[in-house]
Amino acid sequence: MEKTKSDCQFLFSVMKRCLSNGIGLLVMVWLSVFLVPEDAQAVTFCNPEYMPPGSCVPYDHMLERQKQREQMMYEQRTRIWSPAQWDDFVRSAKKYDQSKAEEARQKLERWDFHQSKPDERVKACQATFMSLRNGVMFIDMDGSTKGTFIGFFGTGVPKPSKPDQVKVSLTQSGETQTVQAYHLYLPWDGKFGVILFAIPSTKALIESIEDIQDYTVAMNGKTLVSGKWHSGLKARNWLRDCVSRR
Structure with missing residues (x-):
């Protein structure tokens, strides 16, 4: 060193x-x-x-x-999930897909409103819920022709050869009623039919409109129309105002 x-x-x-x-x-x-x-x-x-x-x-x-x-x-x-964790993921994904599908469906559905002109003989107020395959009409008429109805129409309702009365079942919120109803063709589309139920009064019609309501109409054991409307309070308020203006 x-x-x-x-x-x-x-x-x-x-x-x-x-x-x-x-x-x-x-x-x-x-x-x-x-x-x-x-x-x-x-x-x-x-x-x-x-x-x-x-x-x-x-x-x-x-x-x-x-x-x-x-x-x-x-x-x-790259940890592999357990079966329980995978089930949770699948359920979450399904809920998300269903919510997105429901959102898209509701965007395509709408309410249409019609009130007769002052000079028309029939004073009608009509609220119609339109969906992709079927719909519901709430109709109240006064003047030369009177009547209060709720009608269900869609691609599953056959067009009758002539207006007729038929025995049908209406199910709402799990409750089923079997009554006589009118079987007519849809006024603005002659390809399909409409099942029209008579309602005792205007008040009964307005009070029957829930905000969200499912419905199923069947004839001879076959389902003709099945669906659900939403935003029904909007239609109820409009009908009440329309009737009061006549």
């Missing part, structure tokens, strides 16, 4: 004299090549988990541990 230190001091003193005498860079390179002690070695500091044979190389058992850690991290990232 002392020899190496003295050799280095000698080397630096020679380099300093060479620079002061202008010998130049060539002599410095020559000295650095030939005067460096042969036993000088680079010192490498390795992590305790690695072997130091001139470069840091991990021991075999450390390589295995590293593989195990990587596998554990991968399994944590």
Whole structure:
């Protein structure tokens, strides 16, 4: 160690004299090549988990541990759900899809309102709920023709050859009534029919309109119309106002 230190001091003193005498860079390179002690070695500091044979190389058992850690991290990232967790996910997805489908369906459904002109003989107020395949009409007429009706129409109601009275069943909120009703063709579309139920009074018609109401009409054991209206309070208020203005 002392020899190496003295050799280095000698080397630096020679380099300093060479620079002061202008010998130049060539002599410095020559000295650095030939005067460096042969036993000088680079010192490498390795992590305790690695072997130091001139470069840091991990021991075999450390390589295995590293593989195990990587596998554990991968399994944590790609953890497989249990059956119960998967069932929860499926139920959540179904609820989301159903809510989106219901939202889209309601956007396509609407209420239409019609009031007769003052000079018409029949003073009619009509609220109609329209959906993709069927609908419901609430009708109250005064003047030369009087009557209060609720009608159900749709693609499943056949067009009659002539107006007729038929025996049908109406189910709402789980309650079924079997009564006589009128079987007519749809006024604005002659391809389909409409089942028209007579209502005792205007008040009874207005009070029968719930905000949300399901309905099913069947004849001879076959379902003709089935659906559900919403926003019924809007129709109820409009009908009440329409009747009061007549």
